[in-house]
Amino acid sequence: MPTASQITMVPVVIDEEKCIADKGCRTCIDVCPLDVLWINENTGKAHMKYDECWYCMPCEADCPTNAVTVNIPYLLS
Amino acid sequence: MALPEDISVIDVDILIIGGGTAGPMAAVAAKEQNPDAEVMLLEKANVKRSGAISMGMDGLNNAVVPGHSTPENYVKEITIANDGIVLQKGVMAYAQRSFEMIQKLDSWGVYFQKDETGEYDMKKVHHLGTYVLPMPEGHNIKKILYRRLRRHRVTVENRYQAVRLLKDKSGAVCGCIALSTRDAKVIVIRAKAVIMCTGAAGRIGLPASGYLFGTYENPANCGDGHSMAYHVGAELTGLECYQINPLLKDYNGPACAYVTGPLGGYTANAKGDRFIECDYWSGQMMMEFYNELQGGNGPVFLKLDHLAEETIQEIEHVLHTNERPSRGRFHDGRGTDYRTKMVEMHISEIGFCAGHSASGVWINEKGETTVPGLYGAGDMASIPHSYMLGAFVYGQICGENATEFARNRELPELDEAFILRERERILAPLKRSDGIPPNQFEYKVRRLVNDYLQPPKITKKMDIGLARLHAMEADIPYLYARDPHELLRANEAQHILDCAKMAAFASLYRQESRWGLYHNYVDHPQTDNDNWFCHVQLFKDEQNRMSCRKMAIEPYVVELDEQEKSAYQQLRVKRAG
């Protein structure tokens, strides 16, 4: 199938310095109602894998290290 | 035939699908009814933070509190707001248990606003009565529910999407097939009774922003329950009575006139003038809103800039911390300050939601659908304007009744051939190596909905829309998912297509106009009580075709006088002179 790879800016940003996913934390991944946060295989840290965010904020509110920032998706901002 | 080993079957007494608002309450009620019953709560996301109230709630929109109103008056108000098309017994069952539920939640630690004397601090927002109870500290509600689930030892399965309901030979529902959203595993849950609490169908229309997940409703609520109920043979009702909400333009979250109204804020036109008498949502109110948007006086705004500093701070505290806390960020990004600027509003895309409107899977006052063993509560079931408290009350009603139904039932037999066929179907997109990506499929369905099905409704347009939606069925065998997450979206997209077809079909069937904007049918502009003072039921007929029928409205338990009947028709502010 012919496909295009388009770039999309995702609204949720995770500060890799602060993220302790390598110590086993999965909180933001667990709570996200849209299941769009996953572990980045390359870094071992959490990241937004799918651009399907309701900007609802449990990920940010529940992160133990304040590593998550929810921005308003660009199309709406 | 036996099921292959890689399909695990879990046996429970009561299965609850959807762990948002109604679901956890249903699970607790089932355990309270029969502590020995095996109760499972299945959730597509994680019950800790799922559903409409994932971050909390600003208030109760429909609290029937003694001293402020009565169940009879509430039933009247809701009947009028729905142009008479209601199962009054169903609304009454809610109203009679409303206060008891508030007290139960209060005893669990949910904080409701009280006045100096310790009484509930009720606010008037509705056209006739007083029903709004603020919850400025409403952000811990999910935590409180979760604690109850644990205390009652409810089995919780997170990250499973229910995809199809199962029936036994007698025609009673006996469980569901579910798909793990993380590893695409298909499981079967066999149950003696099933309660659906899957929320609104909030992903049918396309938000004006074009962002698929920028919906008013929590986008996990995409109409799975509506589609599952349809396929298992249950009737749906009032689907032509769309949900369309007033909201903050682009942000698509509620403007919260219910919060700001009692503090002096209001919905205004571009001139800053009030144009509706009452901010309580109804089809009639939405019609006025739409007219103002389309007319020379639009856009429409939430006006707060006349309020005192401390009032604005109070509003900011509630609106920027509770229900949709990213709202403050949205305003900051655009430099919108309530003190100096009116906030632009708009209307939402269409959806099905009994919580705010009246459309959904038909249930009676016991929470029963038309299929034995299947119950429904909350936004997906048909009790109109039920909001959060209605979800709790009907969750409880269903929990009690489903438990009694299950008590007398033997372990049902599974239809293995059906399960195997369904597993093939559900997993098919993952087995392909190319095809149509779910997001493009979904975008197309939802774009067709906006182009052809949004009011004002026009026969010719809806015919084209329905034909194009039918044509998209031929695309389903080409849906392609690269991973389990995309498979979840591919299955959701098919349910969204079902909902879109149902919206068109029911709208074409009801040949009159009713509920203001919700069913504003240009080809039939008048309300026709002689022919259409009835419910419209939608179902799958014996030939597997989508069908509708009229159903008589049961005799009212609370009569209305003539003057009251038209109260919601007079929402436009009368101009002087």
Ligand SMILES: Cc1cc2nc3c(=O)[nH]c(=O)nc-3n(C[C@H](O)[C@H](O)[C@H](O)COP(=O)(O)OP(=O)(O)OC[C@H]3O[C@@H](n4cnc5c(N)ncnc54)[C@H](O)[C@@H]3O)c2cc1C
């Ligand atoms: C932004 C917003 C603001 C609101 N404000 C107010 C207010 O101030 N006051 C008020 O009274 N009401 C308010 N409401 C309405 C109220 O929140 C809802 O009516 C109520 O919460 C609905 O409860 P529910 O259980 O039906 O749905 P939800 O709480 O949304 O739960 C549905 C659950 O089902 C799950 N689910 C969906 N499909 C599946 C599937 N296939 N398998 C498994 N799980 C599934 C979802 O993940 C979700 O957790 C608001 C609603 C919204 C969206």
Ligand code: SF4
């Ligand atoms: S919750 Fe915070 S620390 Fe934990 S995985 Fe997510 S970003 Fe990392």
Ligand code: SF4
């Ligand atoms: S804001 Fe909500 S939808 Fe977006 S990543 Fe966080 S939890 Fe998920």
